[in-house]
Amino acid sequence: MREFIVEADGGSRGNPGPAGYGSVVADAATGQTLVERAEYIGIATNNVAEYKGLVAGLRAARELDPTASVRVRMDSKLVVEQMSGRWKIKHPDMKPLAAEAARIFPASQVTYEWIPRERNKHADRLANEAMDAGKRGEQWSPSASTAEPAARATTAGPPEPSGPPGDAAAGAARARAALAGARDDTTPSATPASGAPLEGRGELRAQPPATRGATTSDTPRPTAGGAASEADRRAARTVAAASGTATPAERKAPTVGWGAAPDMGAPATFVLLRHGETPLTPQKRFSGSGGSDPSLSDAGREQAERVAAALAARGTIQAIVASPLARTRQTAGAVAARLGLDVTIEEGLRETDFGAWEGLTFGEVRERYPDDLNAWLASPRAEPTGGGESFTATARRVAAARDRLIAAYAGRTVLLVTHVTPIKSLVRLALGAPPESLFRMELSAASLSAVAYYADGNASVRLFNDTSHLR
DSSP states (O other), rough: OOOOEEEEEESSSSSSSSEEEEEEETTTHHHHHHEEEEEEEEOOOHHHHHHHHHHHHHHHHHHHTTEEEEEEESSSSHHHHHHHHHHOOOOOOTHHHHHHHHHSSOOOEEEEOOOOGGGOOOHHHHHHHHHHHHHTTTTOOOOGSSSSSHOOOSSSSSOOOSSSSHHHHHHHHHHHHHHHHHHOTTTTOOOOOTTTTTTSSTTOSOOOOOOOOOOOOOOOOOOOOGGHHHHHHHHHHHHHHTTTTSSSSHHHHHHGGGGGGGGOOOOOEEEEEEEEOOOTTTTTTTOOOOOOOOOHHHHHHHHHHHHHHHHHHHHHOOOEEOOOOHHHHHHHHHHHHHHTOOEEEOGGGGGOOGGGGGGOOOOHHHHHHHHHHHHHHHHHTTTOTTTTOOHHHHHHHHHHHHHHHHHHHOEEEEEEEEEEEHHHHHHHHTTTOOOGGGGGOOOOTTOOOEEOOOOOEEEEEEEEEEEEGGG
């Protein structure tokens, strides 16, 4: 199924006053502008102009493909909330326009998201051009438009999409660019083209991580407890191909990665947010799902507000899913309040149960339970003292939750608010890395990571442990 992004805007110079709208339809996978619409509509209010822009954009998308899925992006909170069904439509001038917009596509094919005004410049410029044309007694003409000329250029290739860490449209566009510009895949030393999907601050590439923390072996082992799915194994083969360690046969006929078919659609993209600090966090105490379930500290609440502001400014999170524990629900609540979204609870995203180690420091566990700790460090199947949860069990649970969420949010960008071990497990499984890699990742409180999952089973780690929003 094709996916379009419709960006629409409207304005009125007087409210009510001379008004016009602008609409843009873009390919969600490439970011390429497909259709522009603009019109001077006479004397009207801002809201009426915005609704007319929405209707025009949806009609243009339907003309291209009535079976497509559509992501509507607007800087009008009113229109987005009303069309999403969260706010009632009371104004008599807007009711028929909203009803008209709702009839263009089945509701199951359209989603709405608010974006800041500075992210809606293309549609805003078109609306102003329409109003300028109306002032001259003319109607808007595409040939006279100066709105986003680079987006309409046919010789320069598709524009570089903007978006937050893990933005689905931007990532798919970069993947297509890499596929188009990559070298012959039979070359063992081939490297991804500039702008490939493994991008972002703190990106993970197919290189051995520096040792950090305790581990007993550098020899890769099978994925813990058989939790690796076919998607995980495909991801591992992709990493091998990208790093030049694949066999000649694998390089000759790759099934994913740089040699994959380009039309795989927008991925399900999980933006992974670790919760903010609790009183136990700076003390580096074990804090899992079997302990006291601590709430955020004052510092943790401040971190949650900062990450909420950063995600709101980026503006492409479409849903929020959180672990059931208090610290994740509180962090998710801060983001949800900024974005105007609900929070869905997913039991599979809870932290590991650390048994009798809950609330203890690593040194205290070493002193009290040295044999159990050594066994735990040596094997992902070992449980903490007192019947806690092994990393094998955690990986199996997290992988099952991942698969449920990929199916539920195909092609969408979702914020998962969870904990250290689930986030590291998702990254590890995406890379096809061995269980001991969990001890080699540093994950800060309120940090952002991102993994995208494509329809062919490929996974792309795009970001890891980004804390720039906290500085």
